[in-house]
Amino acid sequence: MRKAMISAAAAVMMALAGPALASGGVEIPKREWSFEGLFGTYDRASMQRGLQIYKENCSGCHSLNLMYYRNLADLGYEPAQIKAFAAENEVQDGPNNEGEMYDRPALPSDRFVKPFPNDNAARAGNNGALPPDLSLMVEARVGGPNYLYALLTGFTDAPEGVTVMEGMNYNKVFPGHQIAMAPPLSDDGVEFTDGTKATVDQQAQDIVTFLAWTSEPNMEARKKMGLKVMIFLVVFTGLLIAVKKRVWADVH
Amino acid sequence: MNTAPQWKNPVIRWVDERLPVFTYMDHEYGQFPMPKNLNYFWNFGALASIILVTMIVTGIVLAMQYTPHVDYAFNSVERIMRDVNYGWLVRYIHMNGGSMFFIVVYIHMFRGLYYGSYKAPRELLWILGVVILLLMMATAFMGYVLPWGQMSYWGATVITNLFSAIPLVGNWIVTLLWGGFAVDNATLNRFFALHYLMPFVLFAVVALHVVALHMTKSSNPDGIEMKGPQDSVPFHPYFTAKDAVGTGFFLLFFAFFVFFAPNFFGEPDNYIEANPLVTPAHIVPEWYFLPFYAILRSITFDVLFIPAKLMGVILMFGSIMILFILPWLDTAKVRSAKYRPIYKYVFWIFFIDCIALGWVGSQPPEGAALIIGQLGTFYYFIHFLVVMPVLGKIETPLPLPASIAESVTGGGGGASAGAAAAKMEKP
Numbered sequence: 109m110r111k112a113m114i115s116a117a118a119a120v121m122m123a124l125a126g127p128a129l130a131s132g133g134v135e136i137p138k139r140e141w142s143f144e145g146l147f148g149t150y151d152r153a154s155m156q157r158g159l160q161i162y163k164e165n166c167s168g169c170h171s172l173n174l175m176y177y178r179n180l181a182d183l184g185y186e187p188a189q190i191k192a193f194a195a196e197n198e199v200q201d202g203p204n205n206e207g208e209m210y211d212r213p214a215l216p217s218d219r220f221v222k223p224f225p226n227d228n229a230a231r232a233g234n235n236g237a238l239p240p241d242l243s244l245m246v247e248a249r250v251g252g253p254n255y256l257y258a259l260l261t262g263f264t265d266a267p268e269g270v271t272v273m274e275g276m277n278y279n280k281v282f283p284g285h286q287i288a289m290a291p292p293l294s295d296d297g298v299e300f301t302d303g304t305k306a307t308v309d310q311q312a313q314d315i316v317t318f319l320a321w322t323s324e325p326n327m328e329a330r331k332k333m334g335l336k337v338m339i340f341l342v343v344f345t346g347l348l349i350a351v352k353k354r355v356w357a358d359v360h
Numbered sequence: 361m362n363t364a365p366q367w368k369n370p371v372i373r374w375v376d377e378r379l380p381v382f383t384y385m386d387h388e389y390g391q392f393p394m395p396k397n398l399n400y401f402w403n404f405g406a407l408a409s410i411i412l413v414t415m416i417v418t419g420i421v422l423a424m425q426y427t428p429h430v431d432y433a434f435n436s437v438e439r440i441m442r443d444v445n446y447g448w449l450v451r452y453i454h455m456n457g458g459s460m461f462f463i464v465v466y467i468h469m470f471r472g473l474y475y476g477s478y479k480a481p482r483e484l485l486w487i488l489g490v491v492i493l494l495l496m497m498a499t500a501f502m503g504y505v506l507p508w509g510q511m512s513y514w515g516a517t518v519i520t521n522l523f524s525a526i527p528l529v530g531n532w533i534v535t536l537l538w539g540g541f542a543v544d545n546a547t548l549n550r551f552f553a554l555h556y557l558m559p560f561v562l563f564a565v566v567a568l569h570v571v572a573l574h575m576t577k578s579s580n581p582d583g584i585e586m587k588g589p590q591d592s593v594p595f596h597p598y599f600t601a602k603d604a605v606g607t608g609f610f611l612l613f614f615a616f617f618v619f620f621a622p623n624f625f626g627e628p629d630n631y632i633e634a635n636p637l638v639t640p641a642h643i644v645p646e647w648y649f650l651p652f653y654a655i656l657r658s659i660t661f662d663v664l665f666i667p668a669k670l671m672g673v674i675l676m677f678g679s680i681m682i683l684f685i686l687p688w689l690d691t692a693k694v695r696s697a698k699y700r701p702i703y704k705y706v707f708w709i710f711f712i713d714c715i716a717l718g719w720v721g722s723q724p725p726e727g728a729a730l731i732i733g734q735l736g737t738f739y740y741f742i743h744f745l746v747v748m749p750v751l752g753k754i755e756t757p758l759p760l761p762a763s764i765a766e767s768v769t770g771g772g773g774g775a776s777a778g779a780a781a782a783k784m785e786k787p
Contacts, residue, residue: 174435174438240632243438244438247623247631250628252628283641323631324441330448330619333449333619334616334618334619334620337619338612338615338619341611344608345605345611348601348604348607349605351601351604352604355601356601359396359593
């Protein structure tokens with residue numbers, strides 16, 4: 109009976125917590141990601157390619173407000189490279205001693221520069237649609253990386269009988285199938301500096317890996333600490349069981 | 361068992377003669393008699409107090425970095441996740457700790473239901489437990505609003521709007537909760553203040569719960585009272601050691617989620633900043649509210665002169681309020697389901713009913729889910745209002761063992777006498 113109760117209790121938790129993970133609507137195929145599993149880490153080369161895609165394809169419309177240029181050290185870049193990367197953008201600073209605002213090149217301590225000064229400007233520049241901030245995109249969507257991959261590779265012609273509104277594009281997985289974003293990736297749309305062939309699938313894989321990192325930059329530290337904590341707790345619990353058996357030996 | 365320990369250390373003796381903390385601790389946690397037949401389900405009270413302290417400590421640390429303002433709350437949480445040293449760790453512990461608290465407390469409550477722990481003389485102990493559950497729910501609800509994500513905002517909107525169903529004063533109460541005419545900055549601020557306050561109220565009620573427990577002593581799987589030293593073992597070292605084992609397994613379970621699946625219990629939508637202009641497709645509360653949410657939404661029809669919405673609200677609150685009178689609804693004299701051949705199955709039917717309601721709560725209220733929710737809600741109340749009172753009258757319980765010692769060892773108390781002696785040798 110006790111065993112039945114324990115397994116029933118476990119079943120409750122799974123049953124109750126499960127629906128939070130279930131995705132609605134279209135079936136999203138599961139893919140393999142370097143950052144999944146107990147030991148998963150972010151694929152550095154893929155992230156670097158992802159950064160290049162973000163810079164060349166996405167950053168015209170999508171902000172990355174929660175990231176600082178200094179965070180790029182996680183991708184394996186040297187301080188000098190990060191400084192040069194940041195300096196390609198201009199930020200407004202000030203007021204200076206004369207009380208004037210002035211523009212200066214961005215520093216590693218600055219946040220990623222936004223494409224639009226505010227939401228209204230972003231809508232005005234995008235046919236009334238607001239391109240969402242990408243910082244938390246992987247965590248903020250049901251299905252996470254698999255959904256984003258499916259979305260980015262899911263642009264097709266509208267099936268017969270479906271009229272797509274003006275300025276909208278047909279997408280297999282987007283809720284409602286009409287998305288304001290034009291297909292952002294195309295074969296050889298970028299020329300990767302590391303020579304990797306830039307297919308749409310490859311680019312989708314890379315940008316999603318990059319955005320998984322921006323969603324949770326501390327994931328690797330978390331798993332590394334988790335491993336140590338679990339090993340400690342297993343040993344510690346073993347000792348506690350031994351102690352309990354000794355203490356109770358004279359009662360049983 | 362000696363009741364007035366002689367303290368050898370002069371400092372301890374000096375303090376104890378003026379403020380008997382050491383005598384108190386020795387009495388309540390040293391010599392305190394525990395039934396020797398307790399199983400591991402009796403660990404969950406201790407686990408709940410551990411997680412309560414964990415929540416308070418991590419919560420205080422988070423409050424040092426959190427900004428309760430609609431413009432900054434979401435980003436201040438992300439700052440904790442990214443730039444505050446070990447902020448991700450503290451926040452993930454707090455975030456998953458909420459779910460852990462409810463898992464532990466629900467198991468603790470189902471244990472009470474199965475073994476009849478709420479029956480005389482433990483009615484007040486049970487009632488204080490229900491008060492703790494209500495305080496936990498209020499605290500968890502307000503805590504979920506603080507990150508100011510989409511689910512925070514819309515969950516707060518849906519739940520606070522429930523109060524508008526109350527006749528006459530409903531709208532006034534909602535305005536009072538909001539501090540305005542919509543969920544806004546004033547709402548966030550008062551929820552933060554109350555979310556910080558209520559755990560300390562909770563802590564005080566937990567203290568009362570423990571005092572009540574120490575008056576009546578623990579119940580046990582056989583549901584018979586301890587009759588003498590042969591039935592019990594002192595709390596320390598026996599239950600400190602046993603609770604420690606449970607704690608070890610609990611921490612393993614807890615740590616797995618914190619480190620390897622920290623967002624398992626969460627909703628992706630809450631990583632989108634609150635936006636009053638965009639309603640999420642599917643507003644769901646945290647998993648621990650799902651059965652109650654299902655009861656709320658299962659009333660889709662007016663009941664006599666009561667509108668459907670008000671009836672749903674009444675039943676949702678009623679589903680917890682009914683627990684207050686459970687000690688008097690259950691007419692059976694025998695406590696433990698072990699000796700109640702029919703209740704044993706009735707308990708599991710009720711358990712499955714609760715799970716089913718939880719599933720319904722996670723689904724849109726339509727089709728099969730709605731019908732299952734209505735049947736589940738009906739049975740939930742039938743269980744308490746009809747089955748429990750009637751079953752106690754018609755069920756023939758199995759014969760109870762003469763004593764706890766007999767049920768454990770088949771008679772005799774030699775082992776326990778040895779245990780008591782071992783205890784006395786301790787300095």
